[in-house]
Amino acid sequence: xxxxxxxxxxxxxxxxxxxxxxxxxxxxxxxxxxxxxxxxxxxxxxxxxxxxxxxxxxxxxxxxxxxxxxxxxxxxxxxxxxxxxxxxxxxxxxxxxxxxxxxxxxxxxxxxxxxxxxxxxxxxxxxxxxxxxxxxxxxxxxxxxxxxxxxxxxxxxxxxxxxxxxxxxxxxxxxxxxxxxxxxxxxxxxxxxxxxxxxxx
Amino acid sequence: xxxxxxxxxxxxxxxxxxxxxxxxxxxxxxxxxxxxxxxxxxxxxxxxxxxxxxxxxxxxxxxxxxxxxxxxxxxxxxxxxxxxxxxxxxxxxxxxxxxxxxxxxxxxxxxxxxxxxxxxxxxxxxxxxxxxxxxxxxxxxxxxxxxxxxxxxxxxxxxxxxxxxxxxxxxxxxxxxxxxxxxxxxxxxxxxxxxxxxxxxxxxxxxxxxxxxxxxxxxxxxxxxxxxxxxxxxxxxxxxxxxxxxxxxxxxxxxxxxxxxxxxxxxxxxxxxxxxxxxxxxxxxxxxxxxxxxxxxxxxxxxxxxxxxxxxxxxxx
Numbered sequence: 001x002x003x004x005x006x007x008x009x010x011x012x013x014x015x016x017x018x019x020x021x022x023x024x025x026x027x028x029x030x031x032x033x034x035x036x037x038x039x040x041x042x043x044x045x046x047x048x049x050x051x052x053x054x055x056x057x058x059x060x061x062x063x064x065x066x067x068x069x070x071x072x073x074x075x076x077x078x079x080x081x082x083x084x085x086x087x088x089x090x091x092x093x094x095x096x097x098x099x100x101x102x103x104x105x106x107x108x109x110x111x112x113x114x115x116x117x118x119x120x121x122x123x124x125x126x127x128x129x130x131x132x133x134x135x136x137x138x139x140x141x142x143x144x145x146x147x148x149x150x151x152x153x154x155x156x157x158x159x160x161x162x163x164x165x166x167x168x169x170x171x172x173x174x175x176x177x178x179x180x181x182x183x184x185x186x187x188x189x190x191x192x193x194x195x196x197x198x199x200x201x
Numbered sequence: 202x203x204x205x206x207x208x209x210x211x212x213x214x215x216x217x218x219x220x221x222x223x224x225x226x227x228x229x230x231x232x233x234x235x236x237x238x239x240x241x242x243x244x245x246x247x248x249x250x251x252x253x254x255x256x257x258x259x260x261x262x263x264x265x266x267x268x269x270x271x272x273x274x275x276x277x278x279x280x281x282x283x284x285x286x287x288x289x290x291x292x293x294x295x296x297x298x299x300x301x302x303x304x305x306x307x308x309x310x311x312x313x314x315x316x317x318x319x320x321x322x323x324x325x326x327x328x329x330x331x332x333x334x335x336x337x338x339x340x341x342x343x344x345x346x347x348x349x350x351x352x353x354x355x356x357x358x359x360x361x362x363x364x365x366x367x368x369x370x371x372x373x374x375x376x377x378x379x380x381x382x383x384x385x386x387x388x389x390x391x392x393x394x395x396x397x398x399x400x401x402x403x404x405x406x407x408x409x410x411x412x413x414x415x416x417x418x419x420x421x422x423x424x425x426x427x428x429x430x431x432x433x434x435x436x437x438x439x440x441x442x443x444x445x446x447x448x449x450x451x452x453x454x455x456x457x458x459x460x461x462x463x464x465x466x467x468x469x470x471x472x473x474x475x476x477x478x479x480x481x482x483x484x485x486x487x488x489x490x491x492x493x494x495x496x497x498x499x500x501x502x503x504x505x506x507x508x509x510x511x512x513x514x515x516x517x518x
Contacts, residue, residue: 073344075309082338122411129411133397134333150303152333155397157411158371172337172370185338 046109047165053101054182057093057191058170061085061184064092067170068186086146086187096144101182101192110164110180110194117163118199129157130175130198137177141193147174147183248287251490251501258483259359260288263394264453265296265431266332270312274454276494277475278316284492288479291325293317294363296431296450297332297396299346304336309343321345328356330365332396332431337367355382361482362388366395368412368430376415383423390482390506393420394429398449400442402464403433403472405457420445426507427487435460435472436491438500444507450491453477471499 065088069081102110118126133155139148147153154175164173167182171191174181180197181190252260262281267274281293300312314321321327329346330353331337341348348354352367353375364382367375383391398406399413420428421443431451439447451457452475461470475494480487485506491499 068338068342068350071342071344071348071350075306075339075343078339078342079304079306122414125410125414128407129409132406132409134406149305153337153369155333155369155409155412156372158376158415159411161370161372166373169374172372188336188338 043109046105049103050101050106050109050165053103053106054167054171057101057184058168060092061089061170061187065089065187082186082188086189089184089187089189090144093144096192098143098192098195100143102194107194107197111197113163114160114180114197115199117160120159122159126157126159129155133157135175135177139176141176141179141181141190141195143190143192145190146188147181147190149188248284248496249492249498250284250287251498252288252479252481252488253483254288254481255483257359258481259361260290260479260481261358262290262293263296263429263448263450263478263480264293265396265429265449266298266434266451266455267295267453268298268300268308268312268334269454270301270308270316271454273456273475273494274312275316277453277477278320280492280494280496281317281477282319283496284479285320285323285325288481290479292358293320293325293327294365294394294429295327295329295346296394296429297330297368298334298431298451298455299329299332299340300336301334301455304339313345328363328365330395331367331369333369337369353378355386357386357388359482360388361390361392362386364391364393366393368395368397368409371412371415376419379416380419383419383425386423389485390427390487391423391425392427392429393425396430397432398430398437398447398451399428400439400447400466401430401433401437401449402462402467402470403435403437403449403457403460404462405460406433417443417445424507427504433457433460435470436476436478436499437461437467437471438469440466440468446487446504448478448489450476450478469500 065085069077072078117123134152135154136151139151156173156175161173167173170185172183172185174183175198178196178198178200179193181193184191262285264277267277300308302308317327326347327345329340329348331340337352340346341350341352348365352370353365355362355364357363364379366379397409397412399408399416401408425445427446427448430449433449434451434455434457435449436452437449439449441447454475456475457472459472461467461472471491476491476499479490479492487504487506489504490501493499
């Protein structure tokens with residue numbers, strides 16, 4: 001009875017770009033607009049393509065594996081649900097490979113955005129935050145595989161996130177070393193990644 | 202006879218004088234502003250309780266970086282329960298890294314349910330924020346963490362609004378949510394808590410500067426009173442920044458020994474053992490007490506609610 005309220009992101013839902021696909025779920029807002037408008041029609045087309053690929057992934061995952069369960073007291077149920085969802089998703093995407101979502105054009109766009117953020121007025125602070133976030137340097141990413149259980153996540157600097165296309169709540173960007181991964185939270189699966197997306201200096 | 206009475210009066214006066222001098226020295230050594238009243242120590246069955254325990258106050262405990270499942274976590278939890286029985290807090294906020302390492306069902310048992318079992322059995326609620334060692338899927342859906350299935354959320358206790366944020370992933374959606382919810386709250390007190398500290402003097406991690414750039418304008422604009430963080434495995438009380446109090450508590454199981462650098466920015470630091478914090482809010486006062494694994498009071502004091510941006514004051518003893 002003490003819970004005040006849990007209001008999430010509702011105000012953002014009305015301002016979506018035409019490229020945005022709505023992803024239905026009781027806990028899910030639709031794909032939000034890009035934080036920074038693409039600078040050119042060509043970039044806009046790339047972002048539109050990215051959202052379409054993200055939507056296709058989520059449609060497939062939901063069709064084959066469903067969505068996250070409701071909150072429960074049982075850690076056993078949570079583990080079983082996650083494992084089941086992950087196995088079904090992995091099976092459905094057995095042929096998935098690096099670059100399916102981050103095509104060369106999309107990866108180039110992301111690299112451009114990240115480089116611009118790091119070269120911008122907040123660049124030094126972004127670098128500082130990356131250094132202080134327990135970075136992982138010795139982990140190889142594999143598409144359609146689980147992020148290793150027990151390894152910490154490196155936080156993603158907010159200014160960097162402001163420069164990347166927003167994601168639906170089911171997905172998040174993860175930085176692993178210098179790679180940028182697209183991570184499915186409910187299944188703990190690496191959907192795709194961009195090798196060396198974060199410049200070394 | 203008269204001489205004996207006079208001697209006794211003079212002796213008592215001298216003792217009281219020494220006591221007053223000693224108390225003043227302690228206050229002066231750790232105080233930011235010594236012009237406000239501080240709660241007096243109260244012994245309850247040998248416990249050093251520095252909270253006033255007012256009727257109808259809001260009382261809660263704070264832990265950070267707690268989920269190791271090792272002996273230190275259990276010892277801190279045991280000391281918390283000892284204090285709970287006297288102080289009577291009914292909820293705990295968790296500053297992240299609630300479950301270290303793997304997240305198998307047994308980890309939730311060993312790293313949360315068992316160490317805090319007496320409190321859970323007594324109906325104490327835990328409100329978790331996510332740390333970099335936490336699984337955002339499993340933990341937000343784990344009912345005992347009271348996250349309502351979300352990575353960031355708000356709740357209210359009396360006249361205090363709490364905002365549990367996910368500092369691992371401060372994306373534009375979350376920033377918009379914070380902006381909107383801080384703006385809308387009518388609570389007298391606004392407390393934000395999350396894992397990565399905006400200010401800290403630790404050698405191991407240090408402050409998250411990019412996060413600071415994004416969050417502090419919102420905190421200032423909407424009058425956030427207190428910010429609590431973990432991540433650095435120490436205790437720190439930071440000098441108020443822009444009229445906002447900052448406390449770091451990341452040593453409720455983990456410890457970074459000798460991690461703290463001396464700094465004018467840090468008013469109090471503790472990096473030689475684990476601990477937890479008790480907070481009591483009554484009216485316009487926020488009382489805090491930090492207690493070590495072995496039951497020693499590390500820091501205690503009172504914050505006045507910030508009525509104006511320049512009206513910050515704090516007294517510690």
